[in-house]
Amino acid sequence: MSLLERVRQAGNDVPPDGAAGIEPGFDRLREQVQLLVSVDEVAALQAENPERARNEVRSACRRVFGRMEWSRLSAERRRYLESELIDAIFGFGPLEALLADDAVTEIMVNGPKKVFFERDGRLCRSAQEFADDGQLRALIDRVLGPLGRRIDESSPMVNARLPQGHRVHAIIPPLALDGPVLTIRKFTKQVMTLEDMVAKGSFDQAMMWFLTWAVRARKSVAVSGGTGSGKTTLLNALSCVIPPEERIITIEDSAELRFLEHPHVVRLEARPRNAEGCGEVTIRDLVTNALRMRPDRIVVGECRGAEALDMLQAMNTGHDGSLTTLHANSPEESIARLTTLVRYGADLPVDVIEANIASAIDVVVQTARSLDGSRRVSEVVAFSYDREKRHCAVEHLFERGEGDRRGHWFSAPSWVAGLASRGSATEKEVEAWMRACCLAA
Numbered sequence: 226m227s228l229l230e231r232v233r234q235a236g237n238d239v240p241p242d243g244a245a246g247i248e249p250g251f252d253r254l255r256e257q258v259q260l261l262v263s264v265d266e267v268a269a270l271q272a273e274n275p276e277r278a279r280n281e282v283r284s285a286c287r288r289v290f291g292r293m294e295w296s297r298l299s300a301e302r303r304r305y306l307e308s309e310l311i312d313a314i315f316g317f318g319p320l321e322a323l324l325a326d327d328a329v330t331e332i333m334v335n336g337p338k339k340v341f342f343e344r345d346g347r348l349c350r351s352a353q354e355f356a357d358d359g360q361l362r363a364l365i366d367r368v369l370g371p372l373g374r375r376i377d378e379s380s381p382m383v384n385a386r387l388p389q390g391h392r393v394h395a396i397i398p399p400l401a402l403d404g405p406v407l408t409i410r411k412f413t414k415q416v417m418t419l420e421d422m423v424a425k426g427s428f429d430q431a432m433m434w435f436l437t438w439a440v441r442a443r444k445s446v447a448v449s450g451g452t453g454s455g456k457t458t459l460l461n462a463l464s465c466v467i468p469p470e471e472r473i474i475t476i477e478d479s480a481e482l483r484f485l486e487h488p489h490v491v492r493l494e495a496r497p498r499n500a501e502g503c504g505e506v507t508i509r510d511l512v513t514n515a516l517r518m519r520p521d522r523i524v525v526g527e528c529r530g531a532e533a534l535d536m537l538q539a540m541n542t543g544h545d546g547s548l549t550t551l552h553a554n555s556p557e558e559s560i561a562r563l564t565t566l567v568r569y570g571a572d573l574p575v576d577v578i579e580a581n582i583a584s585a586i587d588v589v590v591q592t593a594r595s596l597d598g599s600r601r602v603s604e605v606v607a608f609s610y611d612r613e614k615r616h617c618a619v620e621h622l623f624e625r626g627e628g629d630r631r632g633h634w635f636s637a638p639s640w641v642a643g644l645a646s647r648g649s650a651t652e653k654e655v656e657a658w659m660r661a662c663c664l665a666a
């Protein structure tokens with residue numbers, strides 16, 4: 226799309242400039258700038274040198290503001306209009322301020338006039354809105370264009386990832402009845418650590434030490450929970466305590482995990498099929514190939530398909546200490562979820578699958594989202610296989626209900642007693658942890 230078309234799409238619902246008693250505004254600036262700038266030159270510069278392209282538009286704005294009709298506008302108002310035009314042409318238009326706000330974690334556009342966002346776990350409606358379907362659709366095209374993706378009536382849904390890591394989903398008519406729908410999941414630049422999660426009240430110090438020991442002792446951990454419960458955040462925090470001498474391979478549908486300090490990380494991302502229906506690379510393909518890349522740890526962003534079979538096989542054949550997430554409302558449901566996913570890849574008996582689950586996964590950490598929007602670790606369980614009943618049994622280690630500040634430990638897994646012998650913790654640290662959790666030493 227040319228710069229001229231983008232400028233035309235970037236209109237606001239304001240009275241026509243030039244009317245009696247109305248000072249010139251965005252529409253007037255847009256019209257006058259498009260008469261001054263070379264559309265072809267700026268469009269070419271945008272691909273080669275985005276900052277220079279912006280400077281061309283800023284220079285045109287300054288020339289426009291030098292005219293008599295703009296003299297009654299304050300300098301602050303001029304800067305605002307210039308910034309608004311830059312955002313409309315090159316940026317995200319009405320969404321620019323929300324994207325710049327680090328406290329906003331998700332942006333939801335339900336058609337041009339309904340823009341919502343999530344801040345601190347709560348949904349809010351934004352005062353910003355798009356002029357019409359055309360402006361919103363132009364933004365979607367502008368986001369997808371540099372990513373090599375497209376959306377049209379023949380392919381009206383698309384998932385993509387922005388260069389800064391944000392996850393984007395768009396769906397347009399005829400599937401979306403009220404206009405184009407755009408959802409952006411934001412990811413902060415700063416990685417949240419286990420200590421940060423303690424400070425936010427997601428869990429206490431005792432839980433932090435337990436999770437740290439589980440990772441250092443190379444226990445395979447699955448983080449289970451519903452949408453928006455903080456699974457990926459916790460998975461990333463767990464990944465940060467993996468020793469620096471180990472080689473990590475991450476596998477994700479859309480790259481969200483971040484490692485800012487670990488020296489040896491290989492990041493892999495699945496690829497959807499293109500418009501011609503070719504070129505798809507699934508998570509299962511990547512898991513299979515990761516096994517040949519000499520991994521010390523495999524971190525799968527989320528098991529949601531047949532790759533669950535390969536993940537369990539990897540955990541059971543020497544790749545212990547692996548980490549993953551699952552969509553499930555409880556640890557018990559995660560067993561059924563994994564069993565279903567494994568059967569996508571192989572028609573195995575249920576008891577065989579559950580036996581593999583019990584031997585592969587050492588700890589399941591359940592996350593939950595409270596009514597006030599806060600996230601917490603609600604349960605920790607261990608799996609074992611009951612050979613008489615031929616099913617995967619669940620041992621509850623920890624529970625924390627809604628409104629409970631600390632939660633309650635019921636027991637410690639057997640491997641905690643051996644932490645000192647493995648060098649993962651000292652005997653005094655383990656004893657102090659047992660006392661803090663009110664467990665018998």
